[in-house]
Amino acid sequence: MSGTYEARFRIWRGDKGGGDLGDYKVAVNEGEVVLDIVHRIQATQAPDLAVRWNCKAGKCGSCSAEINGHPRLMCMTRMSVFDESETITLTPLRAFPVIRDLVTDVSFNYEKAREVPSFVPPEGVGPGEYRMAQLDVERSQEFRKCIECFLCQDTCHVVRDHEENKTAFAGPRFLMRVAELDMHPLDAASEAGLDRKRTAQEDHGLGYCNITKCCTEVCPEGIKITDNALIPLKERAVDRKYDPLVWLGNKIRRRGEEAG
Missing domain, CATH: 3.10.20.30 (Beta-grasp domain)
Structure with a gap:
């Protein structure tokens, strides 16, 4: 032109x-x-x-x-x-x-944002005292580039084509937020009794995602939402739920707690 x-x-x-x-x-x-x-x-x-x-x-x-x-x-x-x-x-x-x-009214996205439990600081570490190696934060640092344009939410067919899914599905932007926190080297959610992998599956609808990568394709920041956030989060959730060693360890731990 x-x-x-x-x-x-x-x-x-x-x-x-x-x-x-x-x-x-x-x-x-x-x-x-x-x-x-x-x-x-x-x-x-x-x-x-x-x-x-x-x-x-x-x-x-x-x-x-x-x-x-x-x-x-x-x-x-x-x-x-x-x-x-x-x-x-x-x-x-x-x-x-x-x-x-x-x-458009994008308040759905802000409602989903409020449903994601925030970062849990490690016990005994105050603001300004956090220390992390760059190697430990490189995976989740990519997700901080999100500008919340909600194009990924719009193109995700789970949200786009099925209005009834909105109550149970957070969408790629907020599942990426869960993944970011789960990968955070200082997030102490598990020590506080919060299992982010379980909540991703049970509360935020991770199982609805069938990794078509349509969210990644429209991201203006070039974030690899599917490959770097959603798939690893799915793998972690599956490991936690179905890995026989994890299952056995949880069973032994529960029995120990009951005996104590």
Whole structure:
């Protein structure tokens, strides 16, 4: 793409009661992203178009939408990836209720975040006294890059296609949070009586995930959610529940506690 050209956009307009796609023709300049075009449509044709955005730098996760059916950040999707003759369709995230136009109600995600037990500090170690080797934190450090755009939550078919699963399934973003804490070298959850692997399976719906990697494919930060978080967490949960040596050890331990 070079210079300025006129693009065709179809943008979903409506609210929870319903709506339809509106057609717009708009000028596109070299180097622009989809969010630039949405702002131009707001400024020149549709001042009441609702869209959520903040940083415009791919770090806040606010401008998530579906662009030609693919969950993406509007501020990180360059117009140059589309053919100039192509009609670009913008719709709100499908997995969450529409508030208005491109803005959805993502409160489901914050509810799930509150359900994940927080980091448990080791006994006798105060704030500022934590010491960890870089080697020990490298695995979970990747997950801290998450900007909570919720694109992974939106594209996960367990959430996207089955509304009834939402009560029992936290989704990839928050199962990744459980994995991060379970891998944390200083997390003392087990000493406090909290089994993160058990809660992942029983409370957060880890078993619903069938590792299709769709969450990894849409992550704008390139986090390998499936390979580095969900699969290892599944392996740990299975080891805990089905490994015969673990089972025998737990049985002996319980008998010892009963005898004592």
